[in-house]
Amino acid sequence: MDSLTQIAINARKASIELQNLTAENRSFALNKIKTVLENKKRNIFKANEQDKQNADQLVKDGTLSASLFKRLDLESGDKFATMLQGISDIDRLPDPIEQITYSSKLDEGLELYRVTCPVGVLLVIFEARPEVVVNITALAIKSGNAVILKGGKESILTLTALSSAIQSALSYTAIPPNAIQLVETRGEIDALLDMDKYIDLVIPRGSNSLVKYIQGRTRIPVLGHADGLCTVYVDEDSDLNKAIRVVIDSKVNYPAACNAAETLLIHRSILSSHLLPLVTALQSNNVLLHLDKESMSQLRSPYDTSRIQLCVPENFDTEFLDLEMAVKVVNDVEEAIQHINSHGSKHTDAIVTENEHTAERFMRCVDAAGVYWNASTRFADGFRYGFGAEVGVSTNKTHARGPVGLEGLLIYKYKLCGNGHVVNEFGEGKKKYLHEKINVFRDNLIYKY
Amino acid sequence: MDSLTQIAINARKASIELQNLTAENRSFALNKIKTVLENKKRNIFKANEQDKQNADQLVKDGTLSASLFKRLDLESGDKFATMLQGISDIDRLPDPIEQITYSSKLDEGLELYRVTCPVGVLLVIFEARPEVVVNITALAIKSGNAVILKGGKESILTLTALSSAIQSALSYTAIPPNAIQLVETRGEIDALLDMDKYIDLVIPRGSNSLVKYIQGRTRIPVLGHADGLCTVYVDEDSDLNKAIRVVIDSKVNYPAACNAAETLLIHRSILSSHLLPLVTALQSNNVLLHLDKESMSQLRSPYDTSRIQLCVPENFDTEFLDLEMAVKVVNDVEEAIQHINSHGSKHTDAIVTENEHTAERFMRCVDAAGVYWNASTRFADGFRYGFGAEVGVSTNKTHARGPVGLEGLLIYKYKLCGNGHVVNEFGEGKKKYLHEKINVFRDNLIYKY
Numbered sequence: 019m020d021s022l023t024q025i026a027i028n029a030r031k032a033s034i035e036l037q038n039l040t041a042e043n044r045s046f047a048l049n050k051i052k053t054v055l056e057n058k059k060r061n062i063f064k065a066n067e068q069d070k071q072n073a074d075q076l077v078k079d080g081t082l083s084a085s086l087f088k089r090l091d092l093e094s095g096d097k098f099a100t101m102l103q104g105i106s107d108i109d110r111l112p113d114p115i116e117q118i119t120y121s122s123k124l125d126e127g128l129e130l131y132r133v134t135c136p137v138g139v140l141l142v143i144f145e146a147r148p149e150v151v152v153n154i155t156a157l158a159i160k161s162g163n164a165v166i167l168k169g170g171k172e173s174i175l176t177l178t179a180l181s182s183a184i185q186s187a188l189s190y191t192a193i194p195p196n197a198i199q200l201v202e203t204r205g206e207i208d209a210l211l212d213m214d215k216y217i218d219l220v221i222p223r224g225s226n227s228l229v230k231y232i233q234g235r236t237r238i239p240v241l242g243h244a245d246g247l248c249t250v251y252v253d254e255d256s257d258l259n260k261a262i263r264v265v266i267d268s269k270v271n272y273p274a275a276c277n278a279a280e281t282l283l284i285h286r287s288i289l290s291s292h293l294l295p296l297v298t299a300l301q302s303n304n305v306l307l308h309l310d311k312e313s314m315s316q317l318r319s320p321y322d323t324s325r326i327q328l329c330v331p332e333n334f335d336t337e338f339l340d341l342e343m344a345v346k347v348v349n350d351v352e353e354a355i356q357h358i359n360s361h362g363s364k365h366t367d368a369i370v371t372e373n374e375h376t377a378e379r380f381m382r383c384v385d386a387a388g389v390y391w392n393a394s395t396r397f398a399d400g401f402r403y404g405f406g407a408e409v410g411v412s413t414n415k416t417h418a419r420g421p422v423g424l425e426g427l428l429i430y431k432y433k434l435c436g437n438g439h440v441v442n443e444f445g446e447g448k449k450k451y452l453h454e455k456i457n458v459f460r461d462n463l464i465y466k467y
Numbered sequence: 468m469d470s471l472t473q474i475a476i477n478a479r480k481a482s483i484e485l486q487n488l489t490a491e492n493r494s495f496a497l498n499k500i501k502t503v504l505e506n507k508k509r510n511i512f513k514a515n516e517q518d519k520q521n522a523d524q525l526v527k528d529g530t531l532s533a534s535l536f537k538r539l540d541l542e543s544g545d546k547f548a549t550m551l552q553g554i555s556d557i558d559r560l561p562d563p564i565e566q567i568t569y570s571s572k573l574d575e576g577l578e579l580y581r582v583t584c585p586v587g588v589l590l591v592i593f594e595a596r597p598e599v600v601v602n603i604t605a606l607a608i609k610s611g612n613a614v615i616l617k618g619g620k621e622s623i624l625t626l627t628a629l630s631s632a633i634q635s636a637l638s639y640t641a642i643p644p645n646a647i648q649l650v651e652t653r654g655e656i657d658a659l660l661d662m663d664k665y666i667d668l669v670i671p672r673g674s675n676s677l678v679k680y681i682q683g684r685t686r687i688p689v690l691g692h693a694d695g696l697c698t699v700y701v702d703e704d705s706d707l708n709k710a711i712r713v714v715i716d717s718k719v720n721y722p723a724a725c726n727a728a729e730t731l732l733i734h735r736s737i738l739s740s741h742l743l744p745l746v747t748a749l750q751s752n753n754v755l756l757h758l759d760k761e762s763m764s765q766l767r768s769p770y771d772t773s774r775i776q777l778c779v780p781e782n783f784d785t786e787f788l789d790l791e792m793a794v795k796v797v798n799d800v801e802e803a804i805q806h807i808n809s810h811g812s813k814h815t816d817a818i819v820t821e822n823e824h825t826a827e828r829f830m831r832c833v834d835a836a837g838v839y840w841n842a843s844t845r846f847a848d849g850f851r852y853g854f855g856a857e858v859g860v861s862t863n864k865t866h867a868r869g870p871v872g873l874e875g876l877l878i879y880k881y882k883l884c885g886n887g888h889v890v891n892e893f894g895e896g897k898k899k900y901l902h903e904k905i906n907v908f909r910d911n912l913i914y915k916y
Contacts, residue, residue, distance in 0.1 A: 034808060037831045122853045128842060130852060137864050138834060214682075218864045230686065233663075237682035239689075239865040260887030267889035359483060370887075381882050382486045385587060393577060393885030402890070403579060403881070404571045404902035415586050415667045416688040417866040420881045432852070432869050433830050436842030438709030438819075440716030441851070453853035 022209045025166060026216035028196040029139045033164035035194050036136065041113040044159050047191040048109040051155065052102050054187035055180070059098065065179035066092045066148070073172050082172065085274065089147045090173050101149040104407070108156040111406045114424045115162050121456040125449060127437040129456060134428045136162035138218035141210055143168045143232070145224045148176040155184055155198050157407055161427040164197045166217070168207055178202075211236035219427075223410045226337075226363075241418060241426065243410035245337045246276035246365030248395040251354040251380065253371035254285040258292055260392055261370045262299045267394035268368065270303045274339045276411055277366050277388075277398040281334055282345045283354045289316045289347065297345075301325050305341045308333040312347040334361045351376050355383045362386060364413050366398040366420075387413060387420035471658045474615060475665035477645040478588045482613035484643050485585065490562040493608055496640040497558040500604065501551050503636035504629070508547065514628035515541045515597070522621050531621065534723065538595040539622050550598040553856070557605040560855045563873045564611050570905040574898060576886040578905060583877045585611035587667035590659055592617045592681070594673045597625040604633055604647050606856055610876040613646045615666070617656055627651075660685035668876075672859045675786075675812075690867060690875065692859035694786045695725035695814030697844040700803040700829065702820035703734040707741055709841050710819045711748045716843035717817065719752045723788045725860055726815050726837075726847040730783055731794045732803045738765045738796060746794075750774050754790045757782040761796040783810045800825050804832045811835060813862050815847040815869075836862060836869035 019027075055062070073090055076082035092098055120132035140163050144150045151167055158165040169177045181200040188195040201210070210217060214237045221241045222232045229242040250268050252261045268279035284293060293316050300307060308329035309317075317326075333344035334357070348354045351369070358367050366388035369380040381389040388398045398421060400408025405423030412418050418426030443449050468476075504511070522539055525531035541547055569581035589612050593599045600616055607614040618626045630649040637644040650659070659666060663686045670690045671681045678691040699717050701710045717728035733742060742765050749756060757778035758766075766775075782793035783806070797803045800818070807816050815837035818829040830838040837847045847870060849857025854872030861867050867875030892898050 034804075034832055034834065037834075038828070124846070124851065124853070128846075130846075233686035237679065237689075239863065240686075241865075257887070263887045263889050267891050271889070271891050355483075377884075379487070381880075383483055385483065385486075386880065388881045388883065390883040391885065393883050393888045394890050396890035397573070397577075397579075397883055397885075397888070398881075402573065402893075402900060404573070404900065414688065415878050416690070419878050429864050429868050431830075431835065432837045432847075434837060434839040434842050434846055435826075436840065436846075438706070438712045439842045439846070440712050440720070441843050441845035442716050442720050444851075451851060451853065 026213045029164040030216045032194040032196040043192040047193040051187040052105045058183045062179045065175040123454040140165045143222045145170045148173040247363040248279045249281040251283040254287045255373035256370040308344040366395045475662045478613040479665045481643040481645040492641040496642040500636040501554045507632045511628045514624040572903040589614040592671045595619040597622040696812040697728045698730040700732040703736045704822035705819040757793040815844045
């Protein structure tokens with residue numbers, strides 16, 4: 019058997035062993051990982067130094083971007099401490115497993131429970147930031163999943179140092195060390211994508227093209243965390259001050275994030291009052307604007323022409339991830355909805371309006387994970403939503419959508435407890451199904467000891 | 468633009484229009500469909516007659532099985548009435564849309580709601596039974612989804628009659644007729660599987676090979692409804708009477724169903740007491756048995772040898788879907804769990820035991836949608852579970868698992884309602900997120916009118 023199949027089988031075995039462990043086992047393991055990472059900080063920083071030296075050369079050669087280089091760094095500021103704090107934060111969340119989400123008494127002595135359980139084996143593919151390995155590890159252990167991790171090749175030494183520290187920590191706990199395994203090359207991913215027998219869910223965190231590539235290569239369900247093409251629509255009934263606040267924050271607060279806005283739609287009837295103030299505010303924040311013909315023709319001097327261009331159609335399908343924004347005039351909320359449903363990425367879209375009915379229509383009809391009314395698209399984030407931890411932001415329309423916390427790593431199973439019950443005794447002229455709700459207290463479940 | 472792309476675009480448009488309709492609109496449409504189907508019963512039966520005549524020839528030629536032929540028939544018994552009753556049953560279920568499943572006050576005036584919504588556009592592929600088109604239509608309308616349907620080619624005339632009746636009914640309602648569209652050939656499916664831009668979820672109902680084929684051909688998420696390889700494990704602490712009841716019902720009640728058992732595992736220590744009674748009971752129900760060496764050698768005359776064979780390894784990976792069962796001796800519950808996790812289809816597996824700890828271990832560690840204790844695998848069914856309606860039984864481990872009711876056709880969106888709120892005002896030394904639970908009464912939601 020080749021070594022990759024062995025990795026997948028080991029993960030599957032670890033995932034089954036994980037089913038037998040308690041919340042206390044999982045919590046102990048999280049704390050142990052934190053301690054060992056702390057103790058091995060010096061080793062990990064040494065590996066990170068080496069990764070950075072190698073990457074520095076790539077930046078000089080022009081084959082690695084400066085922003086990727088920056089994300090590689092684990093030493094600066096409080097990055098390492100924040101990473102460790104993240105483990106404690108996840109440890110403190112309520113136990114997500116064995117939660118009863120449906121129950122029904124089917125017959126005397128025949129009780130049905132739908133109970134949350136781990137998905138099983140996850141394959142998580144992420145890019146440069148090495149601390150993701152620790153974050154995903156903590157989420158996986160908390161949710162009882164085994165995980166196979168593949169990070170960016172630029173941070174391979176740091177990743178190896180982190181994951182060997184994690185495995186060594188796990189060897190002191192009830193969690194099988196194979197619950198967390200690292201693979202190193204892109205080629206290994208292709209082979210793993212064929213192993214739907216052992217792997218239950220693939221989570222790619224990266225570019226749209228990475229997600230599409232993976233979706234096209236595997237029968238395993240994919241939880242896509244693609245980039246976001248978010249839009250703010252400023253309605254005819256909008257308050258100008260709110261419009262400026264929401265547009266500026268959505269675009270400027272952190273332009274490289276997937277929840278930053280890329281497109282501004284503005285209602286035709288408020289061009290004369292709202293356009294110039296919005297453009298001026300964006301320009302004073304150094305945003306390069308791609309205006310459509312109509313908005314361009316509305317602008318009268320004095321305005322700064324240096325950061326303004328006439329848009330081309332591709333601008334409305336581009337995730338700038340930078341201080342750049344496309345601007346388009348629309349006739350009404352219907353055209354705004356249509357534009358977003360055709361060009362957006364189903365991530366997060368906002369309307370600025372004082373009209374409740376217009377807001378309602380926008381929020382119903384825009385097909386996105388987040389539909390916002392008078393609020394910045396930048397709120398689309400697991401921590402801001404109050405989930406305590408985040409796997410990423412899903413643009414899927416099944417399983418988990420929007421910011422994904424522990425819940426996205428869970429599924430359920432149906433537990434049916436009987437006393438020799440058979441289907442054959444139910445039906446016309448025989449027994450009837452009761453379908454009575456069971457009052458469940460988690461600790462008195464018959465299958466819970 | 469080709470006609471298939473047009474079908475997909477029409478479905479997408481209909482799906483957006485559906486977001487604006489009320490529960491009353493949907494209920495009216497369901498009732499209208501029921502009436503029109505009733506009125507067009509004669510036409511539909513005529514089409515069904517023709518399908519049956521054509522199929523009869525295929526049966527004679529040996530290219531269609533008798534059981535498929537039987538499933539094609541819509542006229543016999545109360546099939547048609549049951550189909551219409553199904554529409555009313557689904558109509559009576561509570562409205563599943565706009566249910567709030569999470570809410571959080573992030574800040575004064577900034578409220579987050581996670582609200583159920585339709586997945587969007589479904590592509591449902593099913594085999595012979597033509598009444599499925601009506602069942603899926605009712606589920607789709609109730610859940611606010613648009614659907615593209617592809618049925619078996621043997622029932623094409625019946626399907627066309629049913630779907631044209633449905634479309635004509637919808638033309639009298641607020642639901643766009645394009646919400647329900649039928650495609651006719653297998654080739655059309657391949658083209659539609661590429662349209663992840665317009666289609667959100669593929670639901671194949673049929674053989675394992677159909678599901679695998681589709682999973683390998685598309686980037687669209689697939690909700691697999693494959694066959695089931697279900698197992699009953701009779702533990703050392705089992706009650707013999709319960710064991711016989713559960714095994715017989717699981718195997719004999721309806722052997723062609725996906726929730727029928729195919730494998731019997733029996734604990735070594737109870738071979739002398741339990742094996743012969745179980746074998747005798749199965750034989751008296753005409754079940755052909757594939758015994759492993761050890762169980763075979765345990766049998767002493769008198770027993771009927773005519774329906775007993777020595778097993779071959781493939782027997783434990785076969786869904787007989789008939790009065791046939793493979794039997795294997797295991798050493799303990801661990802070996803039973805391992806066997807099921809290696810050979811089963813993650814559908815439904817049962818243990819017969821009086822030992823709570825053994826049951827608990829089995830139910831935790833068997834990785835299946837249904838894990839049963841002293842109950843027949845045949846209970847795995849949406850109606851028996853109390854869901855009122857069933858899309859099918861999912862062997863997926865994401866999105867929806869086990870019997871799938873309306874919930875499996877829903878996802879959620881996050882609605883955030885603010886007052887010009889921006890992320891930039893939160894953080895160190897600035898505002899803190901409140902994350903307070905909102906007491907939600909569905910009718911006083913700010914976005915609900």
